[in-house]
Amino acid sequence: MTSILIAEDEPRIASFLEKGLKAKGFNTAVAPDAAAVMQMVFNDNFDLLLLDLGLPEKDGLEVLEELRGQGADLPIIILTARDDINDKIAGLEGGADDYVTKPFRFEELVARINLRLRSNQTTSNNKSSLLQVGQIILDLRTRKVEYKGKQIELPAKEFTLLETFMEHPGQVMTREQLLDRVWGYDYDPGSNIVDVYIGYLRKKLSSKAIETVRGVGYRLGR
Numbered sequence: 750m751t752s753i754l755i756a757e758d759e760p761r762i763a764s765f766l767e768k769g770l771k772a773k774g775f776n777t778a779v780a781p782d783a784a785a786v787m788q789m790v791f792n793d794n795f796d797l798l799l800l801d802l803g804l805p806e807k808d809g810l811e812v813l814e815e816l817r818g819q820g821a822d823l824p825i826i827i828l829t830a831r832d833d834i835n836d837k838i839a840g841l842e843g844g845a846d847d848y849v850t851k852p853f854r855f856e857e858l859v860a861r862i863n864l865r866l867r868s869n870q871t872t873s874n875n876k877s878s879l880l881q882v883g884q885i886i887l888d889l890r891t892r893k894v895e896y897k898g899k900q901i902e903l904p905a906k907e908f909t910l911l912e913t914f915m916e917h918p919g920q921v922m923t924r925e926q927l928l929d930r931v932w933g934y935d936y937d938p939g940s941n942i943v944d945v946y947i948g949y950l951r952k953k954l955s956s957k958a959i960e961t962v963r964g965v966g967y968r969l970g971r
C-alpha cells in the first residue's frame with residue numbers, strides 16, 4: 750500500500766488530509782514538526798511527503814534542504830499558505846517536486862500526488878542503477894556521483910540536471926528541454942535558472958564538462 754507522510758503542525762489540516770487520503774486508499778502518518786519529519790522519513794518507508802512550509806521551530810524550506818542533503822529521494826510536494834513566488838521557486842530549487850497553495854481543492858492535491866507517484870515509479874523501474882558517460886558515473890539509487898574517480902556531492906536539482914545530460918550523451922539539450930525535465934514546471938522561458946545551474950555543475954566537475962552550443966543549448970563534454 751502506498752504510504753504518505755503528512756508534515757503538518759495544524760491538527761485540523763492534518764486530520765482533514767489524513768481522512769481524505771485514507772478514503773482514497775493511501776496509508777498516512779502525520780509528523781507535526783521538523784524533528785519528526787526527519788526521523789520518520791529516514792526510519793520508515795514512505796512513498797511521498799507532503800510538506801507544510803509553515804512548520805514550528807524550523808522552516809519547511811530548511812527541512813527540505815536537510816532531507817535532500819541527507820539523500821532522501823522520495824517525491825516531495827510542498828503545501829503552503831504563502832503564495833509568494835519566491836517561496837515557490839526556493840522550494841522547487843531546494844528539491845521539491847511540486848507545490849500546492851492553500852487553500853487547495855482536495856481533488857487537485859490527489860491528482861498531483863498520483864502524478865508524482867507514477868513518474869517516480871517509471872523512473873525506478875526502467876533504469877539500471879548506474880549511469881556512466883566518460884569519466885562521470887551516477888548511481889541513481891544512492892544519488893552518488895563520481896567524477897574522475899572522486900566522489901562529488903550534488904544537491905537534487907544539480908543531480909537531475911546532470912542525469913538528464915547523461916541520458917542523452919552527445920545530444921544538444923535546449924534550455925526548454927532542461928527546464929521541462931529538471932524543474933518539470935511552467936517556468937518563465939526568460940528565466941536564467943538553467944544557465945545558473947550549468948554554472949554550478951561546471952564548478953563542481955570541470956569547466957569543460959558541459960559545452961555551450963551557441964544559440965541552441967548545452968551538451969555533455971567529450
Ligand code: CA
Nearest residue numbers: 758801803804
Ligand atoms: Ca503550518
